[in-house]
Amino acid sequence: xxxxxxxxxxxxxxxxxxxxxxxxxxxxxxxxxxxxxxxxxxxxxxxxxxxxxxxxxxxxxxxxxxxxxxxxxxxxxxxxxxxxxxxxxxxxxxxxxxxxxxxxxxxxxxxxxxxxxxxxxxxxxxxxxxxxxxxxxxxxxxxxxxxxxxxxxxxxxxxxxxxxxxxxxxxxxxxxxxxxxxxxxxxxxxxxxxxxxxxxxxxxxx
Numbered sequence: 001x002x003x004x005x006x007x008x009x010x011x012x013x014x015x016x017x018x019x020x021x022x023x024x025x026x027x028x029x030x031x032x033x034x035x036x037x038x039x040x041x042x043x044x045x046x047x048x049x050x051x052x053x054x055x056x057x058x059x060x061x062x063x064x065x066x067x068x069x070x071x072x073x074x075x076x077x078x079x080x081x082x083x084x085x086x087x088x089x090x091x092x093x094x095x096x097x098x099x100x101x102x103x104x105x106x107x108x109x110x111x112x113x114x115x116x117x118x119x120x121x122x123x124x125x126x127x128x129x130x131x132x133x134x135x136x137x138x139x140x141x142x143x144x145x146x147x148x149x150x151x152x153x154x155x156x157x158x159x160x161x162x163x164x165x166x167x168x169x170x171x172x173x174x175x176x177x178x179x180x181x182x183x184x185x186x187x188x189x190x191x192x193x194x195x196x197x198x199x200x201x202x203x204x205x206x
Contacts, residue, residue: 001126002098005105006039006088012109012118013081021077026111026181030069035108036084037073042104043087044072045094099133100140106130107179110172114183124157127171134178135161143178146199150192152178165192 013036021033030038045068074080093101106122107130113120121127134143135152149164154171167174169188176184182200185193 001123001129002102002105003089005102005109005122005126006043006084008120008122009039009105009109009112010081010085010088012113012120013084016077016116018077020116021080023115025108026114026183027108030111032112032116033073033077033080034069035112036080037069039105039108040072040080040084040087041068042094042101043090043092045092097133097139099129102126103130103133103140103175103179106172107176107181110176110184111181121170121172124171127175128154128157128159131159131171131175131178132161134175141179143180146178146180146196150196152192165195166190167192167196 016032022031024030025032025035027035027038072080072083074083106127109122112118131152131154133139134141135147136144138144147162147167149162151160151162151164151166152174153160153166153168154174155168157171159171159174167177167188167190169177169184173184173187177188177196177200180200182197185197185200188196
């Protein structure tokens, strides 16, 4: 699934102009090109190198991410894209939490697509795997805390979790909201949406 979602994102990125590569993404301070470089980094670093990098950054994860992003960003957007294309079928990851690293490409692809008006979305099957992982634990995002006391229900797939005021929407909208992407709250409905919206905070990257 991760390979398929990376390949789909490569197709979308191939048609971007320089202005679009420099567009602000949904991922806080990062522009589109920086998000792509971050995805390349995530598919290029194993557990030991990741730990060494984090230790070198004194557990400052923003600093760690910025260093790895700079390492994998090309001299031009075209080079950045080619570096990402080269890791489409990579099985390298910083941990064995497969759903978390599937979540990296699912979430960051939408961080890129939404500001650019690109309409492709990840498959419901892939997004459901990520949604279930996010609902079950806080990992790279505080997803479980964001939905505490709410009942989430997908309108396009089997995902449903929790008890409390209802939040309904597509699986990708629910997943992006769990990842803290405030913009996707606009795609949701139900009495629990105001609570969820209040818990979504701006992202700084990662």
